[in-house]
Amino acid sequence: MFLHGTSRHNDLGHLEIGGIDTTELAKKYGTPLYIYDIALVRDRARSFKKAFEEARISAQVAYASKAFSSIAMVQIAKEEGLSLDVVSGGELYTAVAAGFPSERIHFHGNNKSYEELSMALSHDVGCIVVDNFHEISQLEKAAREHGKTVSVLLRVTPGVEAHTHDYITTGQEDSKFGFDLHNGQAEQAAKNVLASDAFNLLGIHCHIGSQIFDATGFVLAADKIFAKLAEWRESYGFEPKVLNLGGGFGIRYTKEDEPLPPGEYVKHMIQAVKTNADRYSFRVPEIWIEPGRSLVGDAGTTLYQIGSKKVVPGLREYVAVNGGMSDNIRPALYQAKYEAAIANKMNASHNKKASVAGKLCESGDMLIWDIDLPETEAGDLLAVFCTGAYGYSMANNYNRIPRPAVVFVEDGKDQLVIKRETFEDLIHLDLPYKSIVEQK
Numbered sequence: 001m002f003l004h005g006t007s008r009h010n011d012l013g014h015l016e017i018g019g020i021d022t023t024e025l026a027k028k029y030g031t032p033l034y035i036y037d038i039a040l041v042r043d044r045a046r047s048f049k050k051a052f053e054e055a056r057i058s059a060q061v062a063y064a065s066k067a068f069s070s071i072a073m074v075q076i077a078k079e080e081g082l083s084l085d086v087v088s089g090g091e092l093y094t095a096v097a098a099g100f101p102s103e104r105i106h107f108h109g110n111n112k113s114y115e116e117l118s119m120a121l122s123h124d125v126g127c128i129v130v131d132n133f134h135e136i137s138q139l140e141k142a143a144r145e146h147g148k149t150v151s152v153l154l155r156v157t158p159g160v161e162a163h164t165h166d167y168i169t170t171g172q173e174d175s176k177f178g179f180d181l182h183n184g185q186a187e188q189a190a191k192n193v194l195a196s197d198a199f200n201l202l203g204i205h206c207h208i209g210s211q212i213f214d215a216t217g218f219v220l221a222a223d224k225i226f227a228k229l230a231e232w233r234e235s236y237g238f239e240p241k242v243l244n245l246g247g248g249f250g251i252r253y254t255k256e257d258e259p260l261p262p263g264e265y266v267k268h269m270i271q272a273v274k275t276n277a278d279r280y281s282f283r284v285p286e287i288w289i290e291p292g293r294s295l296v297g298d299a300g301t302t303l304y305q306i307g308s309k310k311v312v313p314g315l316r317e318y319v320a321v322n323g324g325m326s327d328n329i330r331p332a333l334y335q336a337k338y339e340a341a342i343a344n345k346m347n348a349s350h351n352k353k354a355s356v357a358g359k360l361c362e363s364g365d366m367l368i369w370d371i372d373l374p375e376t377e378a379g380d381l382l383a384v385f386c387t388g389a390y391g392y393s394m395a396n397n398y399n400r401i402p403r404p405a406v407v408f409v410e411d412g413k414d415q416l417v418i419k420r421e422t423f424e425d426l427i428h429l430d431l432p433y434k435s436i437v438e439q440k
C-alpha cells in the first residue's frame with residue numbers, strides 16, 4: 001500500500017490527510033465520506049502550469065470539471081488560475097455559480113442543445129468546442145440571435161486512440177465525438193466555420209483517451225493534425241492560434257499503474273508541437289490541455305464504515321461497507337481497481353485477504369476483489385484511495401441510498417463542501433399520485 005499527497009499514518013496509527021485524523025472526520029461528518037486533499041490538487045495544477053511556463057509557451061490548463069464538478073472544486077480551479085472545461089448546462093451553471101471567469105470556460109459536448117448554446121453565449125464563455133455539423137448551424141443561429149461572434153475550436157478525431165500503455169492508430173475513427181480528420185469531414189467543418197462571420201475559428205481540439213501512461217499518442221495526434229493544418233493553409237489560408245490536445249493523463253490507482261509526472265506529458269506535447277510548427281512553418285500555437293482525473297483523482301479518498309461480513313469457507317471473505325456502486329460505480333462499470341486500508345488500523349499488517357462488497361442489491365456491487373487488509377471488525381473505517389475523479393460525479397441514488405458528503409482538507413483544516421443527502425432530499429422531486437378519475 002502506498003499513500004498519496006499529504007496522506008500519512010499519525011502517531012495513533014490512524015490515516016491522516018491534510019493534517020487531519022480521518023477517524024475524527026468520520027465522527028464529525030459521518031460515513032461514507034469523500035475527503036479531498038486540496039494541497040495535492042494545487043500541486044498538480046501547478047505542475048502542469050509550470051511545465052508550460054518554463055518552456056515559455058502560451059497555454060491554458062483547463063480543469064475537466066466532469067471529473068468532479070462542485071462549486072468548491074471550481075473555486076479551487078479559479079484560485080489556481082486554471083481554465084475550465086464544462087460539458088453541459090449543469091456544469092456551466094455550477095461554474096457560473098462558483099464565480100468562475102467565463103472567458104476561461106470552454107464548452108464541450110457532442111449534443112449541446114440550442115438552450116445550452118444560448119446559455120453559453122449569454123455568459124460569454126471563452127470558447128465553444130464545436131463537435132458536429134448540426135451544432136455548427138445551431139450555434140450560428142444562436143450567435144446571430146445574440147448578436148455575437150463566437151470563438152470556437154473544432155473537435156477532430158485524429159485516428160489515434162490511447163489507453164494506458166497502448167495506442168491504436170486508424171485512418172478513420174469510430175467515435176461519436178468530433179469530425180473525422182481523414183475522411184474530409186473536419187475539412188468541410190473548417191470550411192463552413194471559416195465562411196461564416198458568426199465564428200472566430202481559434203484552432204483545433206482533440207482528446208485521444210483516458211488514463212494514458214505515456215506521451216506517444218499525444219505526439220502522434222499532433223503530427224496528424226499539423227499535416228492537415230498545412231493542407232488547409234494552402235486551401236483556406238487558415239493558421240491556428242490554439243491547439244488543444246485534451247486530457248487523459250493517467251494516475252496511480254494501484255502499484256501496477258505507472259503514469260508519467262504531469263510535467264513530462266507536457267514536455268512531450270510541447271516538443272511535438274514545436275517540431276511540427278517548425279516542419280510546416282507555422283507560428284507555435286497556444287497549447288491547451290484538459291486534465292480531469294490527474295488533477296483530482298488521487299486527491300480523493302472515500303471513507304466507509306465496515307458492517308457485516310460473510311465467509312464462504314475455503315473460498316472468500318466478503319467484508320461489506322456502508323456504500324458501494326452508488327458512490328463509486330467505476331469497479332462495476334469498468335472493472336476499475338483500487339487500493340484500500342483500514343483508517344483506524346494503519347500500523348496493522350495487511351495479512352488477511354478479503355473482498356470489499358458494497359451494500360446495494362446487486363451481486364456486481366463489489367468495490368475491491370481480493371485485497372490484503374488487516375483483520376477487520378464491524379465499525380472499522382475502510383479508506384479507498386484515488387476516488388476523487390468520476391466517483392462523486394458519477395454517484396447515483398440506486399436503492400435510494402443518499403449520496404455521501406464531501407469534505408476538503410488542507411493545512412490541518414477541514415471544510416464541508418457538499419452536504420450529505422438526506423432522505424427528504426431523495427423524495428423532494430416526487431409528487432403524490434392522484435387517481436386519473438379524481439382529476440376529472
Ligand code: LLP
Pocket residue numbers: 064067085108207209210211246247248249290291292293294330334389390
Ligand atoms: N477532455 C475531454 C474532451 C474529455 O472527454 C475528457 C474525459 C477529459 C478532457 C478529461 O479526461 P481525464 O483527464 O479525466 O482522463 N468516467 C470515466 C472517464 C470518462 C472520461 C471522459 N472524458 C472513468 O471513470 O474512468
